[in-house]
Amino acid sequence: MFTKILIANRGEIACRVAATARRLGIQTVAVYSDADAQAKHVAACDEAVHIGGSAPKDSYLRWERILQAAQATGAQAIHPGYGFLSENEDFAQACQAAGLVFIGPPASAIRAMGLKAESKQLMEKAGVPLVPGYHGADQDPALLQREADRIGYPVLIKASAGGGGKGMRLVERREDFAAALASCQREAINSFGNDAVLVEKYVLRPRHIEIQVFGDTQGNCVYLFERDCSVQRRHQKVLEEAPAPGMTEALRAKMGAAAVAAAQAVHYVGAGTVEFIVEQPGGYDAPDAMQFYFMEMNTRLQVEHPVTEAITGEDLVEWQLRVAAGQPLPKQQSELKIIGHAIEARICAENPDNGFLPATGTLQVYRKPACSSFAISDVRVDDGVREGDAISPFYDSMIAKLIVRGDTRAQALARLDAALAQTQIVGLATNVQFLRHVVRSTAFASAQLDTALIEREKAALFDQQPVPTALAVAAAVAQLLQAEQALQTTDPFSRRDGWHSHGTPRRSLQLLQGGTPVAASLTTGHDGQLQLQVGDTTGRLDWQPQGDGLLVQFAGLRSTAQVHVQGEVRHIFTPQGAAVLELPDPLAHAGEHGAEGGRLTAPMPGKVVSFAVQAGDAVTKGQPLAVMEAMKMEHTIAAPADGVVQELLYAPGDQVSEGAELIRIEATA
Ligand code: ADP
Numbered sequence: 001m002f003t004k005i006l007i008a009n010r011g012e013i014a015c016r017v018a019a020t021a022r023r024l025g026i027q028t029v030a031v032y033s034d035a036d037a038q039a040k041h042v043a044a045c046d047e048a049v050h051i052g053g054s055a056p057k058d059s060y061l062r063w064e065r066i067l068q069a070a071q072a073t074g075a076q077a078i079h080p081g082y083g084f085l086s087e088n089e090d091f092a093q094a095c096q097a098a099g100l101v102f103i104g105p106p107a108s109a110i111r112a113m114g115l116k117a118e119s120k121q122l123m124e125k126a127g128v129p130l131v132p133g134y135h136g137a138d139q140d141p142a143l144l145q146r147e148a149d150r151i152g153y154p155v156l157i158k159a160s161a162g163g164g165g166k167g168m169r170l171v172e173r174r175e176d177f178a179a180a181l182a183s184c185q186r187e188a189i190n191s192f193g194n195d196a197v198l199v200e201k202y203v204l205r206p207r208h209i210e211i212q213v214f215g216d217t218q219g220n221c222v223y224l225f226e227r228d229c230s231v232q233r234r235h236q237k238v239l240e241e242a243p244a245p246g247m248t249e250a251l252r253a254k255m256g257a258a259a260v261a262a263a264q265a266v267h268y269v270g271a272g273t274v275e276f277i278v279e280q281p282g283g284y285d286a287p288d289a290m291q292f293y294f295m296e297m298n299t300r301l302q303v304e305h306p307v308t309e310a311i312t313g314e315d316l317v318e319w320q321l322r323v324a325a326g327q328p329l330p331k332q333q334s335e336l337k338i339i340g341h342a343i344e345a346r347i348c349a350e351n352p353d354n355g356f357l358p359a360t361g362t363l364q365v366y367r368k369p370a371c372s373s374f375a376i377s378d379v380r381v382d383d384g385v386r387e388g389d390a391i392s393p394f395y396d397s398m399i400a401k402l403i404v405r406g407d408t409r410a411q412a413l414a415r416l417d418a419a420l421a422q423t424q425i426v427g428l429a430t431n432v433q434f435l436r437h438v439v440r441s442t443a444f445a446s447a448q449l450d451t452a453l454i455e456r457e458k459a460a461l462f463d464q465q466p467v468p469t470a471l472a473v474a475a476a477v478a479q480l481l482q483a484e485q486a487l488q489t490t491d492p493f494s495r496r497d498g499w500h501s502h503g504t505p506r507r508s509l510q511l512l513q514g515g516t517p518v519a520a521s522l523t524t525g526h527d528g529q530l531q532l533q534v535g536d537t538t539g540r541l542d543w544q545p546q547g548d549g550l551l552v553q554f555a556g557l558r559s560t561a562q563v564h565v566q567g568e569v570r571h572i573f574t575p576q577g578a579a580v581l582e583l584p585d586p587l588a589h590a591g592e593h594g595a596e597g598g599r600l601t602a603p604m605p606g607k608v609v610s611f612a613v614q615a616g617d618a619v620t621k622g623q624p625l626a627v628m629e630a631m632k633m634e635h636t637i638a639a640p641a642d643g644v645v646q647e648l649l650y651a652p653g654d655q656v657s658e659g660a661e662l663i664r665i666e667a668t669a
Helices: 011-023 041-044 064-074 088-099 105-112 116-125 141-151 174-192 249-265 305-312 316-324 409-421 433-439 469-486
Strands: 002-009 025-032 047-052 077-079 155-159 168-171 197-203 208-215 221-233 236-242 270-278 291-298 341-348 365-367 379-383 398-406 422-428 506-513 518-525 530-534 539-546 549-554 555-565 569-575 577-582 600-603 606-611 624-630 631-640 644-647 661-667
Touching: 002 011, 002 064, 002 469, 011 025, 011 316, 011 365, 011 379, 011 398, 025 041, 025 064, 025 631, 041 116, 047 064, 064 077, 077 316, 077 600, 088 105, 088 168, 088 174, 105 291, 116 291, 116 539, 141 155, 141 174, 141 197, 141 409, 155 174, 168 600, 174 197, 174 379, 174 555, 208 249, 208 316, 221 249, 221 624, 236 305, 291 365, 305 316, 305 398, 341 409, 341 433, 365 555, 409 433, 409 631, 422 555, 422 569, 433 577, 469 506, 469 518, 469 530, 469 549, 469 555, 469 577, 530 569, 600 624
Parallel strands: 002 025, 002 077, 025 047
Antiparallel strands: 155 168, 155 197, 208 221, 208 270, 221 236, 236 341, 270 291, 341 398, 365 422, 379 398, 506 518, 506 577, 518 530, 530 539, 539 549, 549 555, 555 569, 569 577, 600 661, 606 624, 624 631, 644 661
16 A cells, blocks of 8 residues: 555545545645645645646646656655546556556546547447437538437537536527537637537436446456436536435446446546436336436546445545555445435535526635534535635635435435535525525425426525525524623613613614615513514514524524624524625714715714814815724724814713714815
């Protein structure tokens, strides 16, 4: 076995590989870009080598630098992870030439499976079923059109060198073929530098089911069952599970044998995945009628490999290391068993309600459910980030993978929903709530799986508000009062039991939800209890601390809630889901519209802490004039316009009521 390996990747997969290496007593070397100097994967390894700039082409794709780093640190092998160099045959070859072990298949196997068209020709010879289609070398447009006509519409045009869901065109009518072909070729040449395409039948309502295979240098090859990755958006996986719902023993054995045949046809070594598209002509409940066709083979470890680890109890990275070191496969086919059910959800920085637009930002709050990391358990979170880390524009938008397992699919689903509910991320948009909607949808829960599930169910998946506004407001108000109470002050303006020592015991709060104003007000009832009014709903507000959050009761609603305050934004997490409310701080905005005819008034009751100006001073718009204190927080009041200070109407230490004139300013023309 190796004593030291270099991990030519970043993020969660680099941390994942490091975890297994550590368990096996193997030293690890990380490589990192400028952006990743403080990254979690650097901390997870024993040594680290800086390899260049933040853009992948300046670091993680610079294989000469990576080979140098391996040689300089005395690593014997390189684990490429997934993405970056993992399916680069030249890199695999260069490792070998440099006397290093590439932890992956031989370069020849990567090459053979690298192009969709060529690999299909190979698979045809090996007797692996293919989607009816054309994958020849002749790319004459007239010939491609004739082939499409022969196959019958709808057809899919795919860039042979494509991947990651790119370079595909669905053509539903004969007359649209030529234009779609030209556009697919343009994208293919731009994205992959190769405009060869193939044409195949577009399978309606298919499932994506893939088989995990493993080969060793002794010529053994096994399959570690299937993963169903049918839940996709834009041809990219969202949820992955194993076993595939409805899978029969007979179909599994047939697909497993086909996958092993595919791997053996290219003398495969290491971890690989054979992806099949599965037609369900008999609908969701007729597995016997299912037809499977080879789509492609991914010659690397997949993102979703933990699902297979969860149901087999095997550590696939350990298998990779053993096989790369020349050892035989740890288990034979007959020794492998499926236990229970596992599902993985990819938590990404993206906005599902806005076309899954990727988001960047800082993980200001990052709370995970009780879980293990990089180790098989009922709830596992694999990630390459920590609270406070940034999701940068340089790399992909995946924040974490959440993998749950249960005895049954129903149990796994319930655990997934609960774990998602406990995942709290503040600082950037994520798909966590969207994933919960998918998991809870009838279609997913009852395993009506096909690649169009998200599109079909979109009415229930997008733009959902899982938390009633009244509850969200109640939680935000409770948190506010709690924070004020925690200040333990006798300041009448900061006390929970009445905000004014004079005037009406009523406090108005102007909140915003998704830009829409939500009016709320608080009063103290005859019984001394707080009454909250949110829109048309009025009721008693009760709360008490619970765990690291609050137990809130209002108007027949009762829920635990965690409220994270980020400036004026309140992120509210409840078991039902999350909500975001804005609670604009009137003091912070005082300078924006505080001047009425040259008067600057206090927008809230509070105490004057200090003035930054004197009578006669010339001030410019935005210049800080005074500091007020309310709720034991200081707020700066800025000049609304250029002008000259005429008079200060209070002194530091004075209590002022709402609307009191603080400073008189004469605006300059
Ligand atoms: P990529 O290499 O870009 O991931 P694939 O060939 O693996 O492309 O296909 C990605 C996804 O596109 C599949 O998971 C499936 O959802 C859809 N797809 C691919 N081929 C077909 C087909 N013939 N009919 C219907 N859907 C398909």
